[in-house]
Amino acid sequence: xxxxxxxxxxxxxxxxxxxxxxxxxxxxxxxxxxxxxxxxxxxxxxxxxxxxxxxxxxxxxxxxxxxxxxxxxxxxxxxxxxxxxxxxxxxxx
Amino acid sequence: xxxxxxxxxxxxxxxxxxxxxxxxxxxxxxxxxxxxxxxxxxxxxxxxxxxxxxxxxxxxxxxxxxxxxxxxxxxxxxxxxxxxxxxxxxxxxxxxxxxxxxxxxxxxxxxxxxxxxxxxxxxxxxxxxxxxxxxx
Numbered sequence: 001x002x003x004x005x006x007x008x009x010x011x012x013x014x015x016x017x018x019x020x021x022x023x024x025x026x027x028x029x030x031x032x033x034x035x036x037x038x039x040x041x042x043x044x045x046x047x048x049x050x051x052x053x054x055x056x057x058x059x060x061x062x063x064x065x066x067x068x069x070x071x072x073x074x075x076x077x078x079x080x081x082x083x084x085x086x087x088x089x090x091x092x093x
Numbered sequence: 094x095x096x097x098x099x100x101x102x103x104x105x106x107x108x109x110x111x112x113x114x115x116x117x118x119x120x121x122x123x124x125x126x127x128x129x130x131x132x133x134x135x136x137x138x139x140x141x142x143x144x145x146x147x148x149x150x151x152x153x154x155x156x157x158x159x160x161x162x163x164x165x166x167x168x169x170x171x172x173x174x175x176x177x178x179x180x181x182x183x184x185x186x187x188x189x190x191x192x193x194x195x196x197x198x199x200x201x202x203x204x205x206x207x208x209x210x211x212x213x214x215x216x217x218x219x220x221x222x223x224x225x226x227x228x229x
Contacts, residue, residue, distance in 0.1 A: 001103055001106075002098075002099075002101040002102065002103045002105070002106035003098060003099055003101070003106075005103070005106040005107060005110050006098065006101065006106045006109070006110060006158070008110070009109070009110030009111075009113050009114050010110075010113065012114050012117065013113045013114055013116070013117035013151070014117070016114075016117035016118055016120065016121040017117050017120055017121070019121055019124070020117075020120045020121045020123070020124030020125075020143070021124070023121075023124040023125060023127060023128040024124050024127060024128075026128055027127050027128050027136075033133065033192075033195075034195075035133055035188060035191060035192040035195070036133055036136065038188060039127070039133070039136060039137060039140065039185075039188060040127060042140065042184060042185075042188070043123070043124060043127055043139075043140035043143060046120070046140065046143050046144050046147070046148065046177070047120060047124065047143065049148070049173070049177075050116065050117070050120055050143070050147065050148060050151050053151050053152065053155055053170075053173070054113065054117070054151065054155075056155065057109075057113070057154070057155045057158055057159075059095075060095055060096045060097065060098045060162065061095045061096075062095070062096075062159065062167065062169075065155075065169060065170055065173065068173055069172060069173055069176065072173060072176055072177055072180075073176070076176075076180040076183075076184060079184040079187075079188065080183070080184055080187055082188075083184065083187040083188040083190075083191045084187070084191070086188075086191040086192070086195060087187075087190065087191040087194050087195075
């Protein structure tokens with residue numbers, strides 16, 4: 001019983017996050033400006049992290065949380081670096 | 094560490110599922126806003142749904158499920174929640190400031206001028222046009 005409930009909820013959650021990733025990809029391809037693309041990339045990083053979190057619950061393995069944490073850290077660094085690049089035109093001054 | 098999910102009690106499955114679906118639904122609404130809202134400064138607000146209660150709901154759901162399945166507190170998912178809620182304001186503030194700087198340096202009249210130059214007479218604050226000009 002609990003497995004049925006859990007797998008249905010995980011199916012719904014993973015589908016919703018996948019659709020959210022598609023919308024972010026559409027915004028990243030569409031633009032219209034560079035900051036929109038960076039914002040869409042940041043949202044896509046968060047969606048990828050949540051997707052991995054849901055996958056970790058589905059497999060019942062806590063190994064995937066470390067990977068999700070690494071994706072979160074990389075997304076933060078990538079967005080900060082790209083915002084700095086948009087402002088200055090260079091990353092390391 | 095792996096847990097057996099078939100030994101999960103029903104109450105934990107229901108509670109965890111509610112939080113998982115809540116988090117994923119809020120993420121979807123945030124991405125919908127990112128795709129649909131008209132200008133960059135409004136779009137900047139939409140993904141915060143995913144990073145506040147979207148991530149929070151999914152982390153809470155997985156904490157409930159793993160705690161009930163492993164029969165001991167499994168709390169290390171909360172690291173993800175703390176990290177995401179701490180870093181998102183920083184990234185979005187930097188991105189918004191970079192966008193304001195870029196718009197100002199291009200002389201975009203829809204962006205308010207920087208502090209100290211409000212007295213300039215050559216800066217005209219116009220009403221925003223309905224459609225965004227095409228720029229790259």
